[in-house]
Amino acid sequence: MPRLLRKGSQTLGQPPGTMVFVGERKTEKSKITTIDYDDTHFEAKQVGQVEECFPYRDKPTVTWINVDGIHDLEVVERLGSHFGIHPLVLEGIVNTTQRPKTEDFDEYIYLVLKMLSYDESSAGILAEQVSVVLGPNFVISFQEREGDVFESIRERLRSQKGRIRQTGADYLLYSMVDAIVDQYFVILEKFGETIETTEEGLISDPVPERLQAIRSLKQDMIFLRKSVWPLREAVSALERAESKLIKKGTRVYLRDVYDHTIQVIDAIETYRDMLSGMLDVYLSSVSNRMNEVMKVLTIIATIFIPLTFVAGIYGMNFSPEASPFNMPELRWRYGYLACLGVMALVTATMVMYFRRKRWF
Amino acid sequence: MPRLLRKGSQTLGQPPGTMVFVGERKTEKSKITTIDYDDTHFEAKQVGQVEECFPYRDKPTVTWINVDGIHDLEVVERLGSHFGIHPLVLEGIVNTTQRPKTEDFDEYIYLVLKMLSYDESSAGILAEQVSVVLGPNFVISFQEREGDVFESIRERLRSQKGRIRQTGADYLLYSMVDAIVDQYFVILEKFGETIETTEEGLISDPVPERLQAIRSLKQDMIFLRKSVWPLREAVSALERAESKLIKKGTRVYLRDVYDHTIQVIDAIETYRDMLSGMLDVYLSSVSNRMNEVMKVLTIIATIFIPLTFVAGIYGMNFSPEASPFNMPELRWRYGYLACLGVMALVTATMVMYFRRKRWF
Amino acid sequence: MPRLLRKGSQTLGQPPGTMVFVGERKTEKSKITTIDYDDTHFEAKQVGQVEECFPYRDKPTVTWINVDGIHDLEVVERLGSHFGIHPLVLEGIVNTTQRPKTEDFDEYIYLVLKMLSYDESSAGILAEQVSVVLGPNFVISFQEREGDVFESIRERLRSQKGRIRQTGADYLLYSMVDAIVDQYFVILEKFGETIETTEEGLISDPVPERLQAIRSLKQDMIFLRKSVWPLREAVSALERAESKLIKKGTRVYLRDVYDHTIQVIDAIETYRDMLSGMLDVYLSSVSNRMNEVMKVLTIIATIFIPLTFVAGIYGMNFSPEASPFNMPELRWRYGYLACLGVMALVTATMVMYFRRKRWF
């Protein structure tokens, strides 16, 4: 969870706008790919030098420049300065501890997103920061490492599926946000299954491990919630942005993504409610079992303590020779049987009393 | 509860506006019915082909086109494109995981509603998504399956009861929303009865099953609450919409429906408070019973342990032959009686002590 | 508490504006009284036919028409249509499940209020719905039954006390709202006394009945809170209404009533805090008593169990004939006394240990 916070000591005392890579280095070498397209034209390539991207700034076609690996500060810096990006934005791009947000710089819009994925091995969430800069006819995206959720967008661009090739850079940006939000649904589905699995057997077998599992799921929900709330704000800011970079037709789509983020939040809240309920069930089961244990103790003890006392009485050694008043019962013909009978009677009375009290 | 979330994997990677049916298929075949009316004229029929509905778009009379079964994407698509509905709306219509909402597209208003019904067999809530498109002189509604709460509206149209035949499409829309909200009251009444039944005997017989029942009711209330809050917003948005599709006279009625949604929310909150109170009563009853059990143990044990000790004393075998100091009581004339007397005295003292402490 | 919700099934499927009486029928026959007054003139009478009230609409004097008993739909309907009241308002008047609210219809203002009274026999709150319609020179009020809190207003009108006879219909409306809000203070005072009574003896005698009493008071506070919050909004809406029906001079008075509703809310919150505190005290007292019980058990058991063990040792029958090592203590001259001495020592040590631990 402390992944939220790593800024501190590393950038301390640097002038603002100084780019310092903050985060785990997740890839070896930065890799830059460009996709240039319009209605009739499509070109995708991987470039060796940053400078090869520069001409796209002034071409009328839409260009998507994607950078995988942001620890190579020089690449980011040169790209940024050519496309006129503010030093603070560049500092933000290489700092992976940002919150999702939208910032409107008139000439371009800067968007920070968190791309989540579910890690099967640790049953946990992996988060990767995606920074996107939207210009009039270009989108530059920065990712921490190779591999993303944008493959279907590339496919649609390539095969001219849907209207993506007829539209501008803002629609491309929307498609990216949409792809990231869709991934949240996939993750929530995974968690939904885990929650259902955890719920089964909660009453029948309330071992402490289940408490641990519930708490861990709750933590994950808190983390998701903390990720998706600022995302919701960022998408909302994008939709309402008074920027001419976002065309009216695209706003309808952005409102749709916005609705999706609300649905994600709804689902998270539902899961949190379910987990809270499961916690209550667990605690109540534990307490029920404890009560059961205590009842057994009480019943056994309450029945046998008086019986043992009676047996103790007739184990006393008062001397019959000294006086006929000393324990004459011991010398009765049916003394022993009478004693056992009394014990049986006491037991039966108690059992009936407990039954009536519905203790078992 | 996870019915809130099923979008994820099914629509993943599709371009926006691609219609993918998301939900359970609840009917065999789509069925289209049309009702066309004005002050003097009424005509209701079931159409075989979508195209038969097309002429109604340009007729001055009010037309209500109702589609039962939305898995037949082609029907929805053709209807939608003829009436000029945005692809995103069509995608929403066939996705049954939407939240209630109102969207104003100038030429038409798109409304998503959840029609609830109470399922007697499972004592649970069944939800069905109803999408409504309001145009200048038509209303198109999409339902997941046949059977709805609009029968009384059809009856009023047929028999010219009330002012519905004199008014426009917006009043028809209002009538539909009103019918759906009225259904919420019916469901709440059902729950009210169940809650009252559950409450009885909560103190006298706090078995764990009751806890389960309370929790299940709480979950239902959470579900209802999550359904009705966005509905409230949708109705409010409809009332305040700056659209010329909603006439001034109809707004008064919409405000009335809005008040009804507030009443529903109020009732849900009241039920939640009652259920929370019942939970407290249950837990407190369980704890009271446990305390009672513990008190019985304590009283029995506390009385008999000292008595058993006394009996143990006189069960010791210190040899009277070895010394006159060894347990001379055993050889007293009234030793045994004195011993019993001491025991009775101890018991009486303790009982009085517990009484004074009000332990029983 | 389910009195909040009774609409459902009774009005289901009716066209809006259809008047259906919803509620308990609390009186036999509707009774209409009119009070007509201005600075110099005062006339109060009971009318037999609704039509007798009709002329007052166009007279310059202020008229207060009061209807007790709203189940006679025809009376309400005829009165309403003559005074030009919207069918939806009429539907609301005869439905006693409304929330307090203010609605401004330009020609008149419609106000729903809840008149509360304290029922000594059940120690509960009785609520009665009062609907008021304010026109330019008339006030029409609808009550569920005879008997209200407006007697002092009638007295002031009759005896020309205060400035009520010099002012218009809006001041009369204000006086009615004020009288209803004042009644809330009376009820709160009653509850204040009940709460104080309940608090006494909470620590000394925490029986489960007290828990029940606290919970019941909490429920009452929740009910009051749910009644007064919408009332506060209704009064605020009235004060801020941009209607020429409310004169500037009257707004000062409405602000005063508004302050009173805030005071009521404040008092309710204070009582709720006190009740929550009392609940904590109760639970903590119960737990304290339980701890006390457990301590007694522990002390008795902990002292006697070792003693009984010692007694058990010397009750063993190891044969002295078989060996001199077999329990020689039994044959010592001071064996028995030594044994008793050891027991006394053990007891004293334990008592001292418990004392030092401050267990008693």
Add this chain to the structure above:
Amino acid sequence: MPRLLRKGSQTLGQPPGTMVFVGERKTEKSKITTIDYDDTHFEAKQVGQVEECFPYRDKPTVTWINVDGIHDLEVVERLGSHFGIHPLVLEGIVNTTQRPKTEDFDEYIYLVLKMLSYDESSAGILAEQVSVVLGPNFVISFQEREGDVFESIRERLRSQKGRIRQTGADYLLYSMVDAIVDQYFVILEKFGETIETTEEGLISDPVPERLQAIRSLKQDMIFLRKSVWPLREAVSALERAESKLIKKGTRVYLRDVYDHTIQVIDAIETYRDMLSGMLDVYLSSVSNRMNEVMKVLTIIATIFIPLTFVAGIYGMNFSPEASPFNMPELRWRYGYLACLGVMALVTATMVMYFRRKRWF
């Protein structure tokens, strides 16, 4: 705490604006003092008749009229009507159950404040209502009894300390509010000390009295909070009032007082957090001690119950004459010693087991 609510029955049924003294009568006789000053002139006197104050209304100098004791309704009434104060304001002045508030009546501003003081004898808070009316060149203040926190203001006026003599009536009003807010700090300091005292020894000696003390402090904090929140609003309303009675230069000072009220709220919240924490510590200490008690019982019982059983075995009277299989151990040479040895072994094993489990 029910001092918040005493309005109810006393003013019931009176026309609004009827002055009814609501509160405890805290002084014998009303006392009126006037201070009249400007830059060069200072005059303070006690007046016998209300009428002596009347000329000050039209003098250009600033006048502060202070009334101690508000139960003499005639005094308030005559003063009010001469200075043109609304009857509702006069009703509010003599009703000591008002919430702090600011009301702007154009010609004057009406301010209700609560002057608190700490009562050493009951360790509680005493509240006194101070109503202030600010006119163009006068301030009229009404207090429940003699004795206030304004002595330093009088001193500054007398000795011309600070700029108070150079400024107008609004600055005098500010000074009064400031003095009252400063008093809150004094009270909070007192509570801070009490809280620290209460905290000490909470773990070492968690007696129920401490719970009582914590709860009482919490109640005080709730009371303070309920007093200071409306005060904050009142000061804020005063600062933002669009009244020409408040000069621009004075607003800076009012903002300063406003900051002080925020600080007071902050401190109250901090104390509440501390008290909640202390409550948790208390409850956890009680539970810790109970656990300790239970552990001692368990250890003693668990060790001695098996030992007593062994002793019980060899206390049985199976007849050695009947068979050599009947308890041959009793006739072994080292039977008794072996038996004791077994007991010692069992004890040692258990002690080691408990040690390993870290039960003591």
Add this chain to the structure above:
Amino acid sequence: MPRLLRKGSQTLGQPPGTMVFVGERKTEKSKITTIDYDDTHFEAKQVGQVEECFPYRDKPTVTWINVDGIHDLEVVERLGSHFGIHPLVLEGIVNTTQRPKTEDFDEYIYLVLKMLSYDESSAGILAEQVSVVLGPNFVISFQEREGDVFESIRERLRSQKGRIRQTGADYLLYSMVDAIVDQYFVILEKFGETIETTEEGLISDPVPERLQAIRSLKQDMIFLRKSVWPLREAVSALERAESKLIKKGTRVYLRDVYDHTIQVIDAIETYRDMLSGMLDVYLSSVSNRMNEVMKVLTIIATIFIPLTFVAGIYGMNFSPEASPFNMPELRWRYGYLACLGVMALVTATMVMYFRRKRWF
């Protein structure tokens, strides 16, 4: 924690604007240093007399006047009056109990900040108040003692690193706020480590000290939260200030700091969630251990109590001579062995029962 509140008694009754030093005196003597710079020029010196700073007010270069030690009221007063600072601001500067805030006085902006540092020895937070006054071409900062987090700013000024020398006083102010906020990250990292250390071994060894540690960390988080929330507001007010003292280019940077404060708040909330979770784990561990203890008691007692009863039976002294019915078992050939067998059987049955119940 009561450091939030020390104003009360010390400034009581003083006219507003009276400077009274409130706080701990943390340094011997006030020390004034000035840094004067522009693009081409840099001069840093320590001044002996306040008056040496006066000429900087009218020089076109940017000047940073820093005062360490604010208890020397005369220094603050003379500086303040020369630079035209309001007496209330001066009063605030020497009162170290202020909340972070921004106040815009047109000619200058007054900012109160809390500079935090982590004290290794007490593992606590040290807070120091920094007041900053921003004029057109100067920044005056007041600190409680020497030593601050601005060393890197001085270094950047000296070595002309970054753009700080090319920009105005507002950028210097931003740099100071940024440095202070950066320090919060450092502190949060420290706490992050402490929290992780505390979490380890929480389940395995839930001693009460851990509870104490968690609570202390929670208090720290509350303190941090109370510090950073007003800071966030202050930075936001600075960014949105409609003052010409803040240039447009600087606002981007201020928004960046604002984002940092949000991140700090996020991290604090995350830590609070973690600590709450840890508290739950602790309490649940304690309760688990208690349950384990109770189970051992129950099992031991439940097994041995019946066995002891059986042994007690055959320890009774019913006389065989008196009757053959008196305990014939004692005279059976295999009586003893049968008795032991029965005991073994009872034990085995119970163990199996407990096993099936999964009690151990």
